[in-house]
Amino acid sequence: MGRVSRINRKKVWSAVALVAIVGLLLLPVLVSLPALAGGGAPEAAAPPPDAAKPPDAAAGKDGAPKVEKARDVFYKTEGIVSGAPAPKTADNTQFYPRYNFESRVLLWFANQQHLYYGSFVLAVPIFCMIIEFMGIVSKDKAMAKKYDQLAYDFIKISLTAYSLTAILGGILIFTFLTLYPAFFGYLSSIFRPVMHIYALLFVAESGTIYIYYYGWDKMKEGLLKWIHVSMSVVLNVIGTTLMMLANSWIGFMMSPAGVDEQGRYLGNIWHAIHTALWNPLNVHRILGNMAFGGGVVAAYAAYRFLSAKTEEERAHYDWMGYIAMAIGVAFLIPLPFAGYWLMREVYAYRQQMGITLMGGLLAWLFIIQATMIGILFLSSNYYLWQALGRMRGAEKYQRYIKYLVFVLVVGFLIFITPHTIVMTPAELKAMGGQQHPVLGNYGVMSAKNGGINVIITTTVLSFIWYQRGNKIPTVSWAKFGNIFMGCFFGLAYANIVWLAIYGYYIPANVRVGLSVPQVATTLSCLFFMTALNLVMLKGAKESGPIEWGKISVRSQYALIMLATAFTWMMGLMGYIRSSVRLFWHVNEIMRDNSPWAYTHTTGFAANMISFNVLFFWVTILFVFWLGTLGAKKVPVEAKVAVPGRAPQPVGGH
Numbered sequence: 076m077g078r079v080s081r082i083n084r085k086k087v088w089s090a091v092a093l094v095a096i097v098g099l100l101l102l103p104v105l106v107s108l109p110a111l112a113g114g115g116a117p118e119a120a121a122p123p124p125d126a127a128k129p130p131d132a133a134a135g136k137d138g139a140p141k142v143e144k145a146r147d148v149f150y151k152t153e154g155i156v157s158g159a160p161a162p163k164t165a166d167n168t169q170f171y172p173r174y175n176f177e178s179r180v181l182l183w184f185a186n187q188q189h190l191y192y193g194s195f196v197l198a199v200p201i202f203c204m205i206i207e208f209m210g211i212v213s214k215d216k217a218m219a220k221k222y223d224q225l226a227y228d229f230i231k232i233s234l235t236a237y238s239l240t241a242i243l244g245g246i247l248i249f250t251f252l253t254l255y256p257a258f259f260g261y262l263s264s265i266f267r268p269v270m271h272i273y274a275l276l277f278v279a280e281s282g283t284i285y286i287y288y289y290g291w292d293k294m295k296e297g298l299l300k301w302i303h304v305s306m307s308v309v310l311n312v313i314g315t316t317l318m319m320l321a322n323s324w325i326g327f328m329m330s331p332a333g334v335d336e337q338g339r340y341l342g343n344i345w346h347a348i349h350t351a352l353w354n355p356l357n358v359h360r361i362l363g364n365m366a367f368g369g370g371v372v373a374a375y376a377a378y379r380f381l382s383a384k385t386e387e388e389r390a391h392y393d394w395m396g397y398i399a400m401a402i403g404v405a406f407l408i409p410l411p412f413a414g415y416w417l418m419r420e421v422y423a424y425r426q427q428m429g430i431t432l433m434g435g436l437l438a439w440l441f442i443i444q445a446t447m448i449g450i451l452f453l454s455s456n457y458y459l460w461q462a463l464g465r466m467r468g469a470e471k472y473q474r475y476i477k478y479l480v481f482v483l484v485v486g487f488l489i490f491i492t493p494h495t496i497v498m499t500p501a502e503l504k505a506m507g508g509q510q511h512p513v514l515g516n517y518g519v520m521s522a523k524n525g526g527i528n529v530i531i532t533t534t535v536l537s538f539i540w541y542q543r544g545n546k547i548p549t550v551s552w553a554k555f556g557n558i559f560m561g562c563f564f565g566l567a568y569a570n571i572v573w574l575a576i577y578g579y580y581i582p583a584n585v586r587v588g589l590s591v592p593q594v595a596t597t598l599s600c601l602f603f604m605t606a607l608n609l610v611m612l613k614g615a616k617e618s619g620p621i622e623w624g625k626i627s628v629r630s631q632y633a634l635i636m637l638a639t640a641f642t643w644m645m646g647l648m649g650y651i652r653s654s655v656r657l658f659w660h661v662n663e664i665m666r667d668n669s670p671w672a673y674t675h676t677t678g679f680a681a682n683m684i685s686f687n688v689l690f691f692w693v694t695i696l697f698v699f700w701l702g703t704l705g706a707k708k709v710p711v712e713a714k715v716a717v718p719g720r721a722p723q724p725v726g727g728h
Contacts, residue, residue, distance in 0.1 A: 145335035147346060148664075154333075154341025158264055161338025161665035162257045170257045171669045178254040179671040180683065185247045187646055187687045188694075191367075192240040193321075194360075194645070195695075197314045198368020199233035200284070202226075202402055204307035211300060223295070225395055230288050232375055235698045237284060241277075258660045258667075265334065266324060268344045273320050280313040318364070319357050326350040329656060330424045331664050338664040351424040355417040362410045363648075367641045369403020374638035375699050377631035380624075390624035396634050397462065403637070404455045404538075408531055408601060411448065412594055421655070425662075428655050439677055440651050442493050445523070447644040449487040452530050454637040456483060459537045461630035462544075467619025469544035482533050489526035494518030516579075524590050525575025528597045532567055535600050539608050546615040556611045560604055567596050642691060646684040654680075 143156040164170040171178065203226040210222030251259040263270060287306050294303040326348075327333075333347030334340055340347070376396030383389040422429030431437055460476050463469035495509040495518070503509065516522065539560075548556065574593050578586040656662050658672040666672075675683075 145337075145339060145341060147332060147341055147343075148334060148336055149330065149332035149351060150346055152346075154335075154343055154346075156335070156339045157342040158334075158340030161261055161334075161661065164257050164666070164668045166668050166670055172254055172256070177671050178669070182247075182250050182254060183650075183683060184687060184690075185243065185250045187649060188691060189240065189243040189247045190649060191642065191645065191687075191691045192236050192243055193318075194364040194367050195371055196233050196237045196240050197318055197361075198364045199229050199236075199372065200287075200307060200310050200314060201365065202368065202372065202399070203230045204304065204311055205402075206398070207304055207307060211304060221394075224391075225398065227291055228395065229372060230284075230291075232372065232698070234284070234288055235701050236695070237281075239694065239698070241281075255660075258665065261338070261661075261665060262324060262327075265327065265340050265347055266344075269320055269323075269348070273317065276313050276317055276320075280310065280317065283310045283313065315361065318360065319353075320348075322356045322360060323348040323350070323353055325652070326353040326356050328661050329421075329428075329652070331661050334664065336664075338661065352417070352420055355413070355420045359410070359413040359417045362406050362413050363645060365406035366403045366410055367645055369399050369401075369406065370634075370638035370641040371695065373399035373403060373634040375399075377634040378696070378699055379703070380631050381628065386624055393465070393624045393626055396631070400455070400458060400634060400637065403641070404534070407451060407455070408534065409598075411527055411531070412598075415590060415594075428662075431657070432651065432655050436657075436674060437651055437654055438495075439493070439497075440647065440680070442491060443677075443681070444644060444647055444651075445491045447640050447647065448527070449490060449530070450640045451637060451644070452534055453483060453487065454633045454640065456534055456537045458630050458633040458637070459541045461627050461633065462541055464627060465622050465625045466545035467622075468547070468617075472540045472544070475540075479533055479537060483530055486526040486529040486533070489517045489522050490530065492517040492522075519578075521575055521578030521586055521589070524578075524593055525571055528571045528593045529568065531597050532564070532571065532600050535597075535604065536564060539604060542608055542612065545618050545621060546612050547618060548611045548615050550611055550613070553611060556607065560607060563604060564600060567600050570596050639688065639692070642688045643684060646687050647680075650680050650684060 144153045145156050146153055162170070174181075206222050206229065207226040210219040210226065213219040213222060283306060287303070287310055290303065290306075294300060327350055330351040331338075331347075332350045333343055333345075373396045376392045376399055380389055380392040380396060383392060418429065418433065421432060433441060456479065460473075460479075463472060492514055494515055496511065498506065498509070506512075510518070517526075550556070571593050574589050578589050581589075654674050657674065658667050659665065660667045
């Protein structure tokens with residue numbers, strides 16, 4: 076009876092905790108309803124009532140207050156003017172306080188570090204939710220324990236990172252307040268209705284993540300475990316909402332809405348949030364955050380694998396690295412398509428912004444971006460090829476790897492080829508123009524789209540080979556299935572290459588539309604062929620077990636390279652996104668009149684991005700080290716034997 080009573084008390088307290096967290100989630104919305112309904116406290120932004128104005132300017136003929144209306148710069152709808160115009164700044168210490176240093180560099184550093192850690196702590200709880208759910212629904216008790224341990228390891232890593240994210244967020248706010256007070260004051264006057272929502276959601280997220288982590292042991296069975304998983308859902312809803320609110324500020328700076336031409340707020344907060352670029356920014360950033368988070372966790376697993384002292388530890392962290400890498404690559408594959416969507420919306424909003432990005436001042440940065448994308452896919456494929464070594468029977472695929480390398484390298488070289496080259500006058504004269512007579516043909520989007528789609532399709536093929544490494548399909552239609560998959564991939568490659576060549580013979584406005592069938596072909600290989608392969612492998616005969624931990628050290632360096640490339644590319648894309656505004660704080664609304672209102676050289680930007688990457692990895696290694704201090708060895712008799720040398724949990728909780 077006492078045990079039953081204790082279980083009932085645990086259930087009650089777990090339910091109370093869950094209700095409290097949900098209440099914290101809903102509280103900001105309920106509190107904000109009056110502000111949102113009233114247009115966001117316009118009185119605070121309106122001139123004081125005792126301002127010297129002619130009587131007829133302050134009131135209508137009937138004595139009622141005069142209502143001024145203006146037209147939204149994006150939505151073209153009328154709204155009531157509820158705020159002051161964007162401030163007209165000047166190059167002085169009143170608007171731009173400064174140290175004997177470039178203020179923008181300090182802000183760049185603080186913003187980038189906060190973004191790195193924010194992306195990491197957004198992605199990892201999503202991993203935990205997925206993996207913990209997989210453990211609950213798994214019928215294999217040993218695998219369920221492994222999944223549960225893995226999810227716990229993930230959230231343990233992110234806990235220290237979460238504290239650093241909050242600290243860096245505070246540093247970022249103080250940097251804005253002290254170095255760019257006029258700009259920050261204007262931005263907060265627009266988003267005042269949701270500023271307190273952001274703060275309260277952050278408090279709710281903090282409470283949820285700590286209860287989720289420290290309640291792991293208390294809520295590990297039955298109904299309590301389901302309540303625990305539901306808390307992870309609440310945690311991720313809060314985290315995603317925070318990211319979307321932050322994206323609304325970025326979207327407003329690039330493509331303002333909800334204000335008139337003078338920058339005066341028109342009382343509709345949804346218009347200010349839902350700008351032209353908000354939706355593509357949300358999709359692009361959540362995919363990027365997930366891929367980045369998977370890369371960082373994979374690097375942590377590689378770090379623990381390389382420092383492991385026992386076979387059990389190596390097996391566990393080998394498996395952990397594989398899961399993290401698989402998650403990261405799963406979100407990496409659709410990331411280029413989300414990037415194309417974002418660029419398309421940029422062109423649709425302001426064609427000049429798109430030209431500045433892809434064909435003007437910032438065009439060479441996209442060549443660097445293409446190089447980093449190629450490194451990501453090459454590292455992922457290399458890891459999968461090395462991972463075949465941990466499976467008996469996978470030798471049959473080794474002789475084909477050289478062909479995949481050839482296809483990947485050709486696609487990569489086409490993808491990074493520039494259309495125009497920086498040359499001296501003598502070189503320009505010798506070449507006969509800025510475009511090389513041969514290579515210039517591969518620097519256009521028609522060829523680049525073909526190159527990246529070939530790379531992604533090859534990565535999908537490598538993953539399918541890995542899935543089949545130690546398995547032999549036993550379904551009656553296995554031979555037909557293999558022939559069908561081979562023909563499907565062959566036709567997919569032919570279609571992608573043919574569309575890339577066909578693009579040279581049609582007008583540019585038609586050529587742009589060819590990316591749709593190319594993307595559809597690639598995604599068909601990803602979804603249909605992966606699903607078909609899993610069906611074929613159901614009940615498959617194993618030629619040997621997966622020997623976790625029996626993988627080359629080179630594979631772990633590939634994981635570290637993968638994570639570093641993710642980090643560098645995130646810093647690069649953040650710089651590109653900010654630079655496209657050129658000399659505007661808020662595009663075409665509030666001008667940047669600081670002494671640093673210019674675009675840095677590519678070399679300076681690369682050095683600054685590299686410094687941010689180096690600083691992040693030095694600090695994240697410290698976080699990894701802290702994670703090892705709390706790890707406790709599992710007693711030998713407590714370990715569960717798993718067939719196939721699958722990894723055993725090495726950290727207790």
